[in-house]
Amino acid sequence: MIPFSLLVLACLAYVLFLFLVAFWVERRNANRTAGWLRSPWVYTLSLSIYCTAWTFFGAVGYAARSGLEFATIYMGPTLVFIGWWWVLRKLVRIGRQQHITSIADMVSSRYGKSPFLGVVVTLICVASATPYISLQLQSVTLSFQVFASASAVASPVNDPAVISLWVAVGLAVFTILFGTRNLDSREQHTGIVIAIAIEAVVKLVALLAVGMFVVFTLGGGIGPMLDRIAASPMAGWEVDPARWIGLTGLSAAAVLCLPRMFHVTVVENTDENHLATASWAFPLYLMAMSLFVIPIAVMGMELMPRGSNPDLFVLTLPLSEGRGGLAMLAFLGGFSSATSMVIVATIALATMVSNHIVMPIWLRLGPRAAVTGDVRGVVLMSRRMSIGGVLGLGYAYFLLSGGSSALAAIGLIAFVGVAQILPALLGGIYWRGATRMGAALGLGVGSALWVYCLLLPSFGPGAVLSASVMAEGPFGIGWLRPYALFGVIGLDPLIHAVFWSLTLNIIAFCLGSVLTFPGPVERAQAVAFVNVFDGGAGLQGWSKGTADPEALLITAQRILGDEAALGYFQEQAKAQGKGGYLPDPAPEFLDGLEMRLAGSVGAATAHAMLSQLAGRAAVSVEDLIAVASESAQMMEHSAQLESQQAELTRTARALREANEKLTQLSVQKDGFLSQISHELRTPMTSIRAFSEMLMEQDLPPDQAARFSEIIHTEAIRLTRLLDALLDLSVLEAGAVQLNVGLVSVQTILDRALAATEAGRAGRQVVVTRDAEAEQIFLRTDADRLVQVVINLVSNALKYCDALLPELRLVVRQKGGHVTLDVVDNGSGIPKEKQALIFEKFARLTDQTRAGGAGLGLAICREIMENLGGSIAYLPGQGGAAFRVTLPLRMKKPA
Amino acid sequence: MATRRLRPMFVAKRSYRLRRLRDGARMLPFLGAFLYVLPLLWVPTGQTRDLARDAVYLFLAWGVLIGLTALIAARLRAAGNDADDPASAEDAE
Numbered sequence: 001m002i003p004f005s006l007l008v009l010a011c012l013a014y015v016l017f018l019f020l021v022a023f024w025v026e027r028r029n030a031n032r033t034a035g036w037l038r039s040p041w042v043y044t045l046s047l048s049i050y051c052t053a054w055t056f057f058g059a060v061g062y063a064a065r066s067g068l069e070f071a072t073i074y075m076g077p078t079l080v081f082i083g084w085w086w087v088l089r090k091l092v093r094i095g096r097q098q099h100i101t102s103i104a105d106m107v108s109s110r111y112g113k114s115p116f117l118g119v120v121v122t123l124i125c126v127a128s129a130t131p132y133i134s135l136q137l138q139s140v141t142l143s144f145q146v147f148a149s150a151s152a153v154a155s156p157v158n159d160p161a162v163i164s165l166w167v168a169v170g171l172a173v174f175t176i177l178f179g180t181r182n183l184d185s186r187e188q189h190t191g192i193v194i195a196i197a198i199e200a201v202v203k204l205v206a207l208l209a210v211g212m213f214v215v216f217t218l219g220g221g222i223g224p225m226l227d228r229i230a231a232s233p234m235a236g237w238e239v240d241p242a243r244w245i246g247l248t249g250l251s252a253a254a255v256l257c258l259p260r261m262f263h264v265t266v267v268e269n270t271d272e273n274h275l276a277t278a279s280w281a282f283p284l285y286l287m288a289m290s291l292f293v294i295p296i297a298v299m300g301m302e303l304m305p306r307g308s309n310p311d312l313f314v315l316t317l318p319l320s321e322g323r324g325g326l327a328m329l330a331f332l333g334g335f336s337s338a339t340s341m342v343i344v345a346t347i348a349l350a351t352m353v354s355n356h357i358v359m360p361i362w363l364r365l366g367p368r369a370a371v372t373g374d375v376r377g378v379v380l381m382s383r384r385m386s387i388g389g390v391l392g393l394g395y396a397y398f399l400l401s402g403g404s405s406a407l408a409a410i411g412l413i414a415f416v417g418v419a420q421i422l423p424a425l426l427g428g429i430y431w432r433g434a435t436r437m438g439a440a441l442g443l444g445v446g447s448a449l450w451v452y453c454l455l456l457p458s459f460g461p462g463a464v465l466s467a468s469v470m471a472e473g474p475f476g477i478g479w480l481r482p483y484a485l486f487g488v489i490g491l492d493p494l495i496h497a498v499f500w501s502l503t504l505n506i507i508a509f510c511l512g513s514v515l516t517f518p519g520p521v522e523r524a525q526a527v528a529f530v531n532v533f534d535g536g537a538g539l540q541g542w543s544k545g546t547a548d549p550e551a552l553l554i555t556a557q558r559i560l561g562d563e564a565a566l567g568y569f570q571e572q573a574k575a576q577g578k579g580g581y582l583p584d585p586a587p588e589f590l591d592g593l594e595m596r597l598a599g600s601v602g603a604a605t606a607h608a609m610l611s612q613l614a615g616r617a618a619v620s621v622e623d624l625i626a627v628a629s630e631s632a633q634m635m636e637h638s639a640q641l642e643s644q645q646a647e648l649t650r651t652a653r654a655l656r657e658a659n660e661k662l663t664q665l666s667v668q669k670d671g672f673l674s675q676i677s678h679e680l681r682t683p684m685t686s687i688r689a690f691s692e693m694l695m696e697q698d699l700p701p702d703q704a705a706r707f708s709e710i711i712h713t714e715a716i717r718l719t720r721l722l723d724a725l726l727d728l729s730v731l732e733a734g735a736v737q738l739n740v741g742l743v744s745v746q747t748i749l750d751r752a753l754a755a756t757e758a759g760r761a762g763r764q765v766v767v768t769r770d771a772e773a774e775q776i777f778l779r780t781d782a783d784r785l786v787q788v789v790i791n792l793v794s795n796a797l798k799y800c801d802a803l804l805p806e807l808r809l810v811v812r813q814k815g816g817h818v819t820l821d822v823v824d825n826g827s828g829i830p831k832e833k834q835a836l837i838f839e840k841f842a843r844l845t846d847q848t849r850a851g852g853a854g855l856g857l858a859i860c861r862e863i864m865e866n867l868g869g870s871i872a873y874l875p876g877q878g879g880a881a882f883r884v885t886l887p888l889r890m891k892k893p894a
Numbered sequence: 895m896a897t898r899r900l901r902p903m904f905v906a907k908r909s910y911r912l913r914r915l916r917d918g919a920r921m922l923p924f925l926g927a928f929l930y931v932l933p934l935l936w937v938p939t940g941q942t943r944d945l946a947r948d949a950v951y952l953f954l955a956w957g958v959l960i961g962l963t964a965l966i967a968a969r970l971r972a973a974g975n976d977a978d979d980p981a982s983a984e985d986a987e
Contacts, residue, residue: 068948075930078956082963083923085916229946236942241934248930276971280964287956294949 022191061311067237076251112522118356128417133394206333211292355602442509731862
């Protein structure tokens with residue numbers, strides 16, 4: 001047996017050890033040599049404050065009553081942590097970026113740095129955590145009593161009230177010493193984190209040691225242990241699916257929303273990568289903590305006398321087996337669970353109370369004090385008072401409830417209370433449309449229902465709510481019975497409360513958010529929170545203000561401390577390219593300063609303080625819109641630039657094409673000139689030569705007559721060429737006078753064939769026509785059209801190389817157009833030449849045979865264009881074929 | 895403001911693996927929820943259950959989840975440290 005005094009001594013020694021460790025770590029940390037202190041393992045172990053004395057001792061009792069259901073309390077957090085990529089990662093990133101100090105600060109910051117929401121969340125947290133803290137006091141007191149009653153000598157301090165008072169005072173001193181030593185801009189307490197990491201190891205080792213002892217020494221190994229479990233009265237357990245799922249979800253919500261869990265997970269996080277390790281290491285810790293719960297419960301029920309409290313099996317089992325050392329370890333484990341939870345919960349709550357309740361009131365009472373008063377001292381003092389206050393509340397609650405069994409249920413009741421924050425929290429980081437009004441409504445409705453359906457009834461019938469209210473509802477309205485709201489009677493009371501409070505919470509939150517319009521700061525914060533991974537900390541809240549840098553420095557010194565503030569100001573001045581300690585009150589600087597101050601006094605308070613100094617509260621809606629339209633303008637501008645550039649590219653391409661065309665035209669023109677001079681020169685040469693011969697006197701008259709005839713012929717040819725050229729230039733200029741009248745196709749073909757009669761004279765040419773089809777009347781210039789047909793027919797006569805030449809004239813009417821095909825049965829025109837034939841002076845064969853100037857088809861093309869039609873070579877007709885297309889009614893040229 | 899950035903339609907194999915790894919990390923809680931709910935279906939509601947069997951199953955499932963998470967977390971860390979995919983930030987949404 002262990003003497004009670006030895007137990008107290010061990011306890012004190014343990015606490016002293018923690019003191020020294022925390023102190024040493026703070027010293028090391030001050031010297032910036034705390035490398036391993038910030039490892040992911042320390043982070044993971046610090047998360048273990050989730051396992052309080054309630055779980056250390058109570059899990060076994062829970063298992064003894066409801067079998068495996070106790071595991072749901074650990075399964076929820078396991079799901080949250082293995083799903084860290086969804087929520088935790090984002091929470092931690094936001095927490096680091098926004099210098100969040102608590103869950104109340106998180107909600108308040110997200111919804112426009114609203115002081116009101118901060119107060120609401122703080123109140124919910126205090127209301128649910130205070131009974132929880134008194135539960136820890138109770139468990140420590142109970143475990144003390146176990147030893148006291150086991151030791152033969154009656155202890156002088158066996159009064160629960162005295163023990164718990166000492167525990168509460170001791171915890172308050174420890175917490176004040178290490179929790180409020182300084183005001184860190186990120187609200188991190190390395191010393192305390194290390195201390196609770198050590199406590200985490202102690203409680204894990206203690207529970208595992210007891211478990212091993214139970215399984216291997218008492219139970220005889222794993223196999224026999226399983227048999228014992230199967231044979232125990234617990235073996236046939238039942239499960240309520242609603243409770244199973246509901247409790248898992250509830251504990252998942254709690255691990256995110258419990259103030260102490262938020263504190264260690266988000267606020268004390270020093271490196272986002274630690275989360276990756278914690279994602280599996282923390283569930284592993286939870287699994288290890290629950291691994292031996294069932295064996296301990298089974299063995300306890302087997303070995304301990306009937307009626308002993310299963311909540312204390314972890315302690316009483318080793319004691320009854322005479323293992324004093326093991327029992328001592330188990331006691332220290334439970335003590336660690338209770339103290340670490342109380343310390344962190346108190347710090348978290350005190351931070352919230354001081355930042356969201358005390359500081360705003362203080363600022364309201366004396367606004368000038370923000371500039372002149374000793375802010376730092378006030379903040380620290382309000383922290384210390386809050387720590388004392390929270391622990392005092394817990395102690396008072398413990399005394400009032402008399403350490404009754406009502407406390408046992410308080411763990412889950414606290415879970416439901418903090419779970420009310422979940423919709424506002426998750427909605428805030430995933431939904432930009434969530435507004436302050438929605439969050440306030442959701443929190444209000446949810447917490448009201450929690451109080452009505454769960455908290456008040458938990459004090460027992462008659463305590464707050466009378467038995468008649470419980471049975472028949474207030475004023476006899478059955479629908480409002482606390483355990484059967486709206487007639488829902490099928491649910492377990494806890495799940496009933498979870499269901500209704502969270503459902504109506506979410507509905508109120510969504511409705512409120514959808515129906516209200518957020519303020520400018522709120523909208524800026526919404527963007528910063530929801531899009532935290534997009535980089536950039538959202539919009540700047542400060543325009544270039546009128547703040548006096550010196551006044552800012554004084555305030556900053558009072559909150560951050562002289563050295564830290566001076567260092568920050570100097571750094572900022574340097575960044576702005578200025579020497580000294582006073583940077584310009586630029587928006588970036590003010591934003592950064594506000595963040596730093598928020599790390600000490602919370603976002604809402606920091607915002608209020610800077611507003612007083614900077615003269616202007618914050619951005620207005622107009623500013624936001626201006627920023628938005630500015631960037632919209634920039635986007636528009638760049639879009640314009642892009643389209644202009646595309647336009648320029650198009651123009652450049654067009655110019656290049658035009659240039660190529662011009663170059664081609666210039667080449668064509670040169671070619672044309674050389675062609676024409678050649679064409680003119682040939683007849684001129686012979687005219688000159690023969691006229692020179694004529695000038696010689698002794699020429700016989702018959703020769704003279706022949707020569708003058710040649711000269712005459714050549715002159716005619718020259719005239720014809722010049723006529724054609726003239727014709728062509730007139731046509732090309734579009735200056736031709738058209739003589740438009742009504743004429744039938746038949747007439748035109750008759751005239752053309754009559755005109756080419758002379759060319760056909762020597763040869764037998766078969767001309768095929770269709771008189772029916774030719775009865776089409778056209779409104780066009782008949783003479784010009786005849787000229788085209790003559791040209792085509794004479795070309796066909798001239799070039800057709802078939803033995804029995806045939807000529808087909810096919811007329812068709814299609815839509816408003818008439819086509820006339822002139823087809824012969826010769827060898828046609830080779831494909832590569834087809835593109836050339838309409839060019840001037842284009843001749844396929846040598847000139848002598850053709851006898852023309854090579855302008856005929858060029859003229860035809862020009863005529864057709866002037867008549868509003870076209871002429872084209874028609875391939876694949878078994879000979880040379882040309883198609884003339886022209887409108888039925890020629891349109892007047894514009 | 896929605897700054898619409900052009901994202902490549904296809905990424906290199908490395909980035910592709912990294913993204914699927916993230917998808918895996920996102921799926922884990924659903925697998926966990928499934929594994930935890932499954933025993934409810936073994937026995938009709940209201941009937942007695944076998945505690946030993948349920949406990950062994952639950953801890954096995956727990957262990958599998960932890961192992962998978964550790965595997966993915968380690969690989970995510972290794973990949974995230976030397977090759978930060980530019981799209982890594984916004985694909986959280």
